Amino acid sequence: GAGVSQSPRYKVAKRGQDVALRCDPISGHVSLFWYQQALGQGPEFLTYFQNEAQLDKSGLPSDRFFAERPEGSVSTLKIQRTQQEDSAVYLCASSLGGQPGRETQYFGPGTRLLVL
Amino acid sequence: AQSVTQPDIHITVSEGASLELRCNYSYGATPYLFWYVQSPGQGLQLLLKYFSGDTLVQGIKGFEAEFKRSQSSFNLRKPSVHWSDAAEYFCAVGLYNFNKFYFGSGTKLNVKP
Numbered sequence: 001g002a003g004v005s006q007s008p009r010y011k012v013a014k015r016g017q018d019v020a021l022r023c024d025p026i027s028g029h030v031s032l033f034w035y036q037q038a039l040g041q042g043p044e045f046l047t048y049f050q051n052e053a054q055l056d057k058s059g060l061p062s063d064r065f066f067a068e069r070p071e072g073s074v075s076t077l078k079i080q081r082t083q084q085e086d087s088a089v090y091l092c093a094s095s096l097g098g099q100p101g102r103e104t105q106y107f108g109p110g111t112r113l114l115v116l
Numbered sequence: 117a118q119s120v121t122q123p124d125i126h127i128t129v130s131e132g133a134s135l136e137l138r139c140n141y142s143y144g145a146t147p148y149l150f151w152y153v154q155s156p157g158q159g160l161q162l163l164l165k166y167f168s169g170d171t172l173v174q175g176i177k178g179f180e181a182e183f184k185r186s187q188s189s190f191n192l193r194k195p196s197v198h199w200s201d202a203a204e205y206f207c208a209v210g211l212y213n214f215n216k217f218y219f220g221s222g223t224k225l226n227v228k229p
Binding site: 003004031033035040041042043044045048050055056059091093099100101102103104105106107108109110 | 122159160210213
């Protein structure tokens with residue numbers, strides 16, 4: 001079946017603009033994750049959903065970052081008033097929702113955000 | 117501090133040579149361990165994972181990894197590297213009842229012809 005898809009693949013924003021990044025998880029996957037990957041770094045956790053419930057948002061770097069998954073499938077990560085330090089690749093992952101920590105996460109190709 | 121360490125930022129090997137990528141972690145309990153590979157413009161693809169049992173695990177594309185509790189390590193190995201293995205490799209840790217993964221900073225593998 002189809003994997004995790006993300007759109008857009010590339011986004012250039014002017015500083016101060018709002019952006020919205022979309023994630024389509026694997027069908028039937030209960031858990032959905034957002035990670036931020038800065039250049040030359042490993043992914044860093046942003047937030048986690050179980051169905052439509054956002055159970056962990058401890059990694060969101062500021063209140064300019066907001067994520068939602070209103071119907072328990074597609075998710076949107078919104079960044080308001082973008083700053084240059086927000087430039088990164090934003091990765092979405094999904095999993096079946098089994099035992100936390102050991103469930104394989106399947107990753108999308110990412111959205112590369114460049115803030116000028 | 118809790119962390120995942122991949123000490124080698126870049127590694128270059130000749131095609132056909134063996135490969136070992138290092139990963140160390142510092143967490144209190146035995147973690148769940150994963151290796152992912154990321155090719156340019158691609159998402160992370162799972163190579164293999166370790167939860168318990170046999171400490172030598174086999175993965176896709178001819179990769180294997182060995183968990184050594186005494187060294188808090190989970191090194192990735194391949195006996196003979198192919199040019200198509202050139203990519204960036206990430207070690208990740210999952211913890212019991214924590215949903216997030218913790219990633220190392222990655223090792224970029226170059227393969228010489």
